[in-house]
Amino acid sequence: MNDTVSQQIVYLNGSYLPMSESQISTQDRGFLFGDGVYEVIPVYQRKLFRFDAHLERLKNSLKATSISNPLTDSEWQKMLETLIEKHNWQDQFVYLQVTRGVQMTRDHMPAECLTPTIYAYTNPLKPVSDTIIENGIKVITLDDIRWLRCDIKAITLLPNVMMKLAAKSQDADDAILITREGTISEGTASNTFMVKDGNLITPPNSHEILPGITRMVLESIANEHNIPMIEKDITLDDLNSADEIWLSSSTKEALPITKLNGQTVGNGKPGELWLQMREYYQQHKQKFIESH
Numbered sequence: 001m002n003d004t005v006s007q008q009i010v011y012l013n014g015s016y017l018p019m020s021e022s023q024i025s026t027q028d029r030g031f032l033f034g035d036g037v038y039e040v041i042p043v044y045q046r047k048l049f050r051f052d053a054h055l056e057r058l059k060n061s062l063k064a065t066s067i068s069n070p071l072t073d074s075e076w077q078k079m080l081e082t083l084i085e086k087h088n089w090q091d092q093f094v095y096l097q098v099t100r101g102v103q104m105t106r107d108h109m110p111a112e113c114l115t116p117t118i119y120a121y122t123n124p125l126k127p128v129s130d131t132i133i134e135n136g137i138k139v140i141t142l143d144d145i146r147w148l149r150c151d152i153k154a155i156t157l158l159p160n161v162m163m164k165l166a167a168k169s170q171d172a173d174d175a176i177l178i179t180r181e182g183t184i185s186e187g188t189a190s191n192t193f194m195v196k197d198g199n200l201i202t203p204p205n206s207h208e209i210l211p212g213i214t215r216m217v218l219e220s221i222a223n224e225h226n227i228p229m230i231e232k233d234i235t236l237d238d239l240n241s242a243d244e245i246w247l248s249s250s251t252k253e254a255l256p257i258t259k260l261n262g263q264t265v266g267n268g269k270p271g272e273l274w275l276q277m278r279e280y281y282q283q284h285k286q287k288f289i290e291s292h
């Protein structure tokens with residue numbers, strides 16, 4: 001059992017070994033081309049949350065990029081559960097990555113029959129800070145400079161990193177991205193929601209956003225509690241008149257935004273629907289823990 005990050009055990013191509021001893025080839029296409037896909041799965045009380053949905057999305061990413069799926073569904077599950085077991089943390093988030101593999105000669109065209117590189121590790125999943133729950137976060141809007149296949153969870157995250165840095169340079173915690181068509185896509189590592197007159201509104205799934213699993217969970221909770229949820233395009237004007245704005249992701253659940261481009265959102269505090277949803281989300285997790 002390992003409970004400090006420095007002693008953690010990782011999985012690499014069939015072996016479990018200390019992170020400090022894990023090595024990959026410099027000719028790995030993931031390293032040279034960003035040629036790979038990944039997933040991040042939350043673990044509550046040592047149980048993989050929404051594993052089937054994450055696995056489905058992984059398979060979609062692999063299929064879309066023509067990277068062969070190196071493991072069966074049950075092998076994926078067993079590998080991740082073994083990794084979780086090797087660490088003491090009750091709540092964790094596992095990161096897994098599949099690259100197309102090692103190719104000795106540089107060529108954009110992948111060689112045939114490459115063996116994918118599989119890497120996974122886990123970290124403690126920390127609850128969102130009290131300060132954020134109390135005050136929310138500040139975001140700015142930025143042009144979405146990414147490609148047109150954001151539905152693939154690709155490891156190629158340079159635009160996301162650049163936009164995160166741009167947000168930081170403007171004293172913001174994150175950014176909401178605006179597509180070339182002038183509608184909101186998502187956050188740099190999250191989906192976007194707004195609340196208007198009691199309706200929960202989020203952009204529809206498309207090639208311009210990642211089909212977030214947390215987004216899906218929020219939708220199912222909204223349905224269960226008769227909160228009207230609408231999928232439609234959102235413009236910056238819509239956002240400017242929103243009662244509440246949220247970001248959602250597996251490691252942060254739903255986060256309230258209280259400042260948008262320096263302007264106060266709602267009354268400047270996390271909104272009522274967010275507070276309600278937060279409670280429902282915790283109940284949903286508790287039910288999941290008890291039933292698994």
Ligand SMILES: Cc1ncc(COP(=O)(O)O)c(C=O)c1O
Binds near residue numbers: 190
């Ligand atoms: C670009 C992007 N959109 C949305 C999400 C939210 O996805 P999920 O809820 O599955 O974590 C993420 C998560 O990392 C992301 O990177």
